[in-house]
Amino acid sequence: MTKISAEGICKSFAGPRQRVEAVRSFSLDVREGEFVCLVGPSGCGKSTFLRIVAGLMEATSGRLEIHRDAEDGRPLNSMVFQEYAVFPWKTVSENVAFGLAMRNVPRKERDARTAEWIDRVGLRRFAHHYPHQLSGGMRQRVGIARALANDPEILLMDEPLGALDAQTRTVLQEELLRIWQSRRKTVMYVTHSIEEAVLLGDRVVLMTAHPGTNKAEFTVPLERPRTLQTTTDPQFSRLSYQIWEELRDEVQRSMEENA
């Protein structure tokens, strides 16, 4: 079943002199329970597209349909933002509980789910700390825990591990794989890392340089469950390289444009 269907999405912004075309006729269908990774050069419109899917902004034109499950009080989507989007005046625990509190989830269940997700992202000792008392990587983990605790139908993640050091990133990639394997949520995941996209995704969708449109897409044939060991599979490196070959021109084009 198709969960998200976006067709011919265009988005332009009013600039100081002229309009900036951020996304040009981009189409993407995501099946229920599918993990789709979106990759493209910086400034190609990935975050813009994700925000449109999240309902945080409107497309200039195009059609977006999201298939809702039966109303059971769960939120439709939760977003993990590219920058650390946590409330600085709330503790880790209050941040993670935020979506649940907004939905009036009973106190006991809220506390249990909050504690569970804080544990999962390895922040138990910091549950009562404020964001400014945490490292950048820890703050990003708070954002991830908050989105997951919410148990949304769709998870939209904008470079959730992008700001992390390589080791923390690897640990969280494995954690994300584990979580996804147990829940099979519909995920749209933006990353700059081809390897991360191949490790996590069922499908990798490439966008062209600015203005972003469809460039190519690849189905990832690697078996699940996957772990970090999957990266040693020859299929893994072959596919990663194949994707890079398609992406290289776009990255070059985007760098020349910005030079």
Ligand SMILES: Nc1ncnc2c1ncn2[C@@H]1O[C@H](COP(=O)(O)OP(=O)(O)OP(=O)(O)O)[C@@H](O)[C@H]1O
């Ligand atoms: N609110 C806005 N107002 C005006 N222009 C915007 C706005 N948001 C994005 N843009 C422009 O739209 C284009 C796409 O931006 P977007 O943030 O979606 O790119 P991106 O692919 O997420 O890049 P990155 O990989 O660097 O995060 C850029 O040229 C950007 O300057």
Ligand SMILES: [Mg+2]
């Ligand atoms: Mg972005």
